[in-house]
Amino acid sequence: xxxxxxxxxxxxxxxxxxxxxxxxxxxxxxxxxxxxxxxxxxxxxxxxxxxxxxxxxxxxxxxxxxxxxxxxxxxxxxxxxxxxxxxxxxxxxxxxxxxxx
Numbered sequence: 518x519x520x521x522x523x524x525x526x527x528x529x530x531x532x533x534x535x536x537x538x539x540x541x542x543x544x545x546x547x548x549x550x551x552x553x554x555x556x557x558x559x560x561x562x563x564x565x566x567x568x569x570x571x572x573x574x575x576x577x578x579x580x581x582x583x584x585x586x587x588x589x590x591x592x593x594x595x596x597x598x599x600x601x602x603x604x605x606x607x608x609x610x611x612x613x614x615x616x617x618x
Contacts, residue, residue, distance in 0.1 A: 527540045556562045561570065 523544065527537065527544070530540045531537050553562070556566070
């Protein structure tokens with residue numbers, strides 16, 4: 518529900534006799550209840566939840582760093598192997614292949 522729809526519903530409630538402060542309190546309580554239910558369903562409603570989330574964020578950041586490092590290593594090795602093959606090919610074309618035998 519967007520803020521505009523919420524404001525419209527609150528205005529409608531005021532128009533039908535409800536107090537604006539009461540409507541705001543109801544909306545706030547509904548939001549708190551919904552957030553609490555969502556956290557409970559996710560298993561994040563205990564006192565360890567903040568620590569668990571911080572650890573998960575650290576783990577995710579470490580995973581991303583490891584992936585980035587692995588890709589950089591793979592690209593580095595591919596470039597090195599490609600350079601070595603290129604140099605070997607140039608050496609063979611220029612007649613330096615006999616020196617290896």
